[in-house]
Amino acid sequence: MDKQYSTPKIDILPEHIIDQIKAGEVLERPASLIKELIENSLDAKATEINIHLVENGLELLSIEDNGHGMSFENLPYAFLRHATSKLKNYEDLYHLYSFGFRGEALASVAASARLTCTTQPINLEESGGKIIINGGAQDLLIPYGSSTHGTSLYIKDLFYNTPARLKFIKSKVSEKSALKKMLYAFVLSNPQTLFSIKWDEKEREIFKNVPPDQNIIRVKQVFSPKAQKNLESQILMSAESYGDYKVEVYFTLETHTSPQYRHHYLFANNRFFQDKSLHLSILRTLDPIWRLGESGHYLVKITVPPEEIDVNVHPNKTQIKFLKSDIIYSLLVTSLRGALKSLGHSNSPSTSGLAGSHIQEPFFTREENQTLDLMNMNTYSNSNSYSPHQRFEQNQIIQSPAETSNFIQGYISPSIILFKLENNFYIADIKKLMATYICNSIDNFIKSDELSGPLLISEPFKIPSGKIDSHFEDLKTLGFEFDRLNSEVVALRTLPRFVPQNISLEITNCLIEYFLQAKTTIFEPLTLHYFIEKNWPVQTTLPLHILIPIIENSDLQDCAFVLLQVDNLKNLFKSSKS
Numbered sequence: 387m388d389k390q391y392s393t394p395k396i397d398i399l400p401e402h403i404i405d406q407i408k409a410g411e412v413l414e415r416p417a418s419l420i421k422e423l424i425e426n427s428l429d430a431k432a433t434e435i436n437i438h439l440v441e442n443g444l445e446l447l448s449i450e451d452n453g454h455g456m457s458f459e460n461l462p463y464a465f466l467r468h469a470t471s472k473l474k475n476y477e478d479l480y481h482l483y484s485f486g487f488r489g490e491a492l493a494s495v496a497a498s499a500r501l502t503c504t505t506q507p508i509n510l511e512e513s514g515g516k517i518i519i520n521g522g523a524q525d526l527l528i529p530y531g532s533s534t535h536g537t538s539l540y541i542k543d544l545f546y547n548t549p550a551r552l553k554f555i556k557s558k559v560s561e562k563s564a565l566k567k568m569l570y571a572f573v574l575s576n577p578q579t580l581f582s583i584k585w586d587e588k589e590r591e592i593f594k595n596v597p598p599d600q601n602i603i604r605v606k607q608v609f610s611p612k613a614q615k616n617l618e619s620q621i622l623m624s625a626e627s628y629g630d631y632k633v634e635v636y637f638t639l640e641t642h643t644s645p646q647y648r649h650h651y652l653f654a655n656n657r658f659f660q661d662k663s664l665h666l667s668i669l670r671t672l673d674p675i676w677r678l679g680e681s682g683h684y685l686v687k688i689t690v691p692p693e694e695i696d697v698n699v700h701p702n703k704t705q706i707k708f709l710k711s712d713i714i715y716s717l718l719v720t721s722l723r724g725a726l727k728s729l730g731h732s733n734s735p736s737t738s739g740l741a742g743s744h745i746q747e748p749f750f751t752r753e754e755n756q757t758l759d760l761m762n763m764n765t766y767s768n769s770n771s772y773s774p775h776q777r778f779e780q781n782q783i784i785q786s787p788a789e790t791s792n793f794i795q796g797y798i799s800p801s802i803i804l805f806k807l808e809n810n811f812y813i814a815d816i817k818k819l820m821a822t823y824i825c826n827s828i829d830n831f832i833k834s835d836e837l838s839g840p841l842l843i844s845e846p847f848k849i850p851s852g853k854i855d856s857h858f859e860d861l862k863t864l865g866f867e868f869d870r871l872n873s874e875v876v877a878l879r880t881l882p883r884f885v886p887q888n889i890s891l892e893i894t895n896c897l898i899e900y901f902l903q904a905k906t907t908i909f910e911p912l913t914l915h916y917f918i919e920k921n922w923p924v925q926t927t928l929p930l931h932i933l934i935p936i937i938e939n940s941d942l943q944d945c946a947f948v949l950l951q952v953d954n955l956k957n958l959f960k961s962s963k964s
Contacts, residue, residue, distance in 0.1 A: 413491075413494050413495060413498065413544075413545075415555060415556070415561060415564060416439075416442055416443030416444060416447065416544060416561060416564075416565055417561070417564035417565045417567070417568045418568075419443065419447065419491075419495060419541070419544065420437070420439075420443065420447065420449075420565060420568055420569065421568050421572075421658075421704075422491030422492075422495075423447075423449045423491070423539060424437075424449070424569075424572050425491075426491065426492070426537075427449065427451035427453055427537070428572075428576060428579065429453075430451060430453025430454050430455070430536075430537065431453055431454055432451035432452050432453035432536065432579065433452060433578065433579055433580065433595065434451065434452045434579070434580045434582075434595075435449065435450070435451045435579060435580070435581050435582070436448075436449070436450045436451075436582040436584075437449050437569070437581070437582065437583045437584065438584045439565065439583075439584070439585055439586070440586055441586070442558060442561040442562050442565060443541075443544060443561075443565065444543075444544050444545070444552075444555070444561075445542065445543070445544075446540070446541070446542055447540075447541045447544065448538070448539065448540045448541070449538070449539050450536065450537075450538040450539075451536050451537055451538075452534065452535065452536040453508075453535070453536055453537060454507065454508040454535065455505045455506045455507040455508055455514060455535045455536055455537050456505045456507060456514070456515070456537065457507050457512055457513065457514065457515070458513045458514060458515035458529050458530070461503070461505060461514075461515040461517055461527070462517060462524070462527055464492050464503075465492045465493055465496045465501075465503075465517070465519060465524075466493055467493040495541055495544075496519040496522060497521065497522040498521070498522075498544065498545050498546070499521075499541050499542065499543055499544045499545065499546060500519075500520045500521070500541070500542040500543050500546065501517075501518070501519045501520070501539065501540070501541050501542075502516070502517070502518050502539070502540040503516070503517050503537065503538065503539050503540075504516045504530050504532075504537070504538045505530070505536070505537040505538070506530065506531065506532040506534065506535045506536060506537075507535060508535040509535075510532075510533070510535060513529045513530070513531060514529070514530045514531060514532060515527065515528065515529055515530050516528050516529075516530040521546070556867070556869075556879065557862065557867060557880075559837045559838060559840075559880065560840055560867065560879060560880060562585075563839065563840045564840065567840075568658070569581075569583055570608050570649065570651075571651055571653075571658040572658070573593050573604060573607075573608060574601075574604055574605065574608055574651055574653075574685055575651075575653050575656045575657075575658065575687070576656065577595065577596045577597070577598055577600070577601045577603070577604045578595050578596070578597070578598060579595055580592075580593065580594055580595045581593040593607060601636075602621065602623065602636070605621055605636050605685060606621065608649060609621065609638055609649055609683045610638075610640075620638055620639055620640060621636055621637070621638055622636070622637055622638075622639070622725045622728075622729075623635065623636050623725070624721040624722065624724050624725035624728075625721055626717040626718075626720045626721040626724070627717070628713055628716075628717060630689075630690065630691045631688075631689065631690055631710070631713050631714070631717060632688070632689040632717070633686065633687070633688050633689075633714065633717035633718050633721050634686070634687040634688075634689075634721075635684065635685065635686050635687075635718070635721050635722060635725070636683075636684065636685040637668075637672060637682055637683065637684040637685070637722075637725070638682035638683045638684075639675055639682065640682055640683075641676045641677050641680035641681055641682045642680060642681070642682070648681060648682070648683060648839075648842075649683040649684075649685070650665060650668075650681075650683070650684055650842055651684070651685045651686065652664055652665070652686050652688070653685075653686065653687045653688060654688045654689075654690060654695055654697075654706050654708075655688070655689060655690060655692060655695065656687070657697060657706070658704065659697075659704050659705060659706045660704050660705065660842075661705075661706070662843055663715075664686070664714075664715070664718065665842065665843070667715060667718060667719060668684055668686070668718070668722065669681055671719055671722040671723060671726075672684070672722060672726070674726060675726065675729065677931050680886075680887060681887075686718065688714060688718075690708065690710075690714070694708065694709040694710060695707065695708055695709065696709075794806075794930070794933070794934065794937075795811075798813060800924045800925070801815055801816045801817050801924045802814070802815060802816070803816060803933075803937075805937060807937070807938075814937065815919075816922070816924060816928070817918070817919050817920070817922045817924065818919050819936060819937070820918060820919075820922045820936075821914075821915045821916075821918035821919035821922065822915065823936050823939070824893060824896070824914075824918055825911050825914055825915045825918070827882070827884035827885075828864050828865075828882075828884075828911070828914075829911060830884075831864065831865055831882050831883075831884060832863065832864070836865070836882065836883060837883075838865035838866070838867065838880040838881055838882045838883070839880060839881060839882075839883060840879060840880050841878065841879060841880065841881060844869075844877040844878060844879055845877065845878040845890075845891070845894075846871070846875050846876070846877050846878075847868075847875070847876050847877075847878060847894070847895075847898065848874060848875055849874075849875070849876050849898065850873065850874055851870065851873045851874075853901075853902055854876070854898060854901060854902055855870060857901040857904075858870075860901060861897060861898075861901065864882065864897065865880065865881065865882025865883075865885075866878065866880065866881065866882070866894060866897060867879040867880040878894060881894075886929075886932045888927075888929055888932070889926060889928065889932065892922075892923060892926050896917070896918050896921060896922065897914075899917075899921065900913075900914055900917045900918075903917070
């Protein structure tokens with residue numbers, strides 16, 4: 387055995403390193419910090435919370451509340467690890483009526499930032515205090531008195547003492563979207579509390595407190611702040627209960643393509659959480675009223691006995707385990723279906739996506755259908771989508787939405803579409819159409835300095851480490867932000883607004899392949915156009931609500947359309963018959 391090696395000594399980590407490790411677990415990003423601080427204010431029975439964020443909380447994050455405050459004697463203990471007033475024994479973990487309980491948030495932020503806290507107990511005769519902590523070191527602790535009770539926290543230079551964390555902070559767009567998501571979650575789940583939110587030097591957003599039974603007012607403010615006064619008619623509400631379990635849902639009829647403009651919220655006992663299974667159940671159940679590939683806003687409030695949920699399964703407390711999850715799923719789907727039934731909708735797949743239908747004569751006559759190998763799109767309009775490999779069935783009377791009548795006639799080949807526009811017939815190459823649409827949209831995205839929207843659930847792509855990693859910044863400039871999870875897999879975090887959800891994978895794959903095969907190190911629009919035109923997968927199903935606006939886009943018509951005269955149509959029929 388080589389004597390130069392010896393068994394390493396096991397040492398106990400110093401307290402300041404332990405604090406920094408815990409800070410990395412609890413305070414992953416500014417959004418997780420604001421979550422912990424608002425929870426503390428709500429646990430202190432605050433009815434008014436004022437928030438100010440500068441540079442998405444990295445430069446300054448301040449929060450002031452009118453809660454019951456802390457005494458001078460208790461103040462320093464609030465910034466010690468695992469110091470809490472909310473747990474006395476292990477069983478309390480399963481009878482939680484508070485948001486915070488582990489005593490880690492304030493200790494974590496004190497270890498990684500510059501912090502000033504002033505507080506005054508609700509008993510104004512009792513002395514409050516002021517404390518200043520920089521990177522875990524206490525610089526000041528003095529008595530403090532005020533005529534109003536509550537606590538104020540001013541946090542500057544977040545992560546200055548743990549600079550490694552800054553490398554994992556995402557783009558400004560992603561961080562601001564995450565902050566908004568978290569802030570609006572508290573605004574929606576606590577209607578009885580007044581929230582005032584200020585971003586940098588912009589005007590404050592004010593959410594006045596409302597009674598819990600008028601939560602629709604808060605829902606309206608968040609879901610559509612600029613909408614008309616009668617928005618309540620566009621937000622549906624339904625509720626179901628079973629014993630001590632209750633599920634209350636709000637959702638909109640209006641839909642959005644971009645994740646950036648969608649609000650999806652799940653709450654259990656007013657605690658915000660994320661659950662992919664519940665999210666997908668909601669999307670599937672509401673499919674009949676939401677356009678294919680899009681979704682509206684939804685809010686689900688679940689009430690369960692506190693001893694029948696476990697919120698201590700993840701450091702940031704955004705995952706929850708239910709003891710009786712089958713009851714939750716049943717109440718959720720039942721309440722959603724009840725709301726659909728009130729609209730006259732069925733949850734049957736055969737009626738999905740139809741707000742009304744009528745009998746329509748096929749454009750081509752029976753004789754033409756027998757001799758012309760044309761794939762008629764109207765046959766498949768019940769599903770609001772069409773695959774170019776599907777064929778027209780003869781002698782079939784079909785139903786289709788009124789908007790597709792006398793517009794799209796069918797496919798001449800897997801990549802050539804025939805349609806009617808302003809009493810003229812045209813053909814278009816789908817590959818060229820999609821290449822022009824994508825490149826024009828990317829160009830507009832860059833020029834207008836638009837923001838891409840974060841995905842609720844990141845999309846994984848199996849791409850080994852290599853050339854693509856050097857193009858992550860290029861893709862981010864185009865609105866597609868990727869993170870590498872390991873040597874084999876990357877995750878798509880954001881999408882630009884112009885990307886329809888149901889063909890997002892195809893568009894993303896095209897861009898990935900383009901950068902993998904690109905011979906240059908810079909982005910070239912013309913090269914991308916040529917690449918997409920050559921490689922767009924024609925077997926892709928293009929929903930009508932995506933295809934029709936693309937065809938109607940006047941910017942694409944000159945470069946992708948071919949006008950057919952009467953003679954051209956006759957020649958087309960003759961060549962197909964022969």
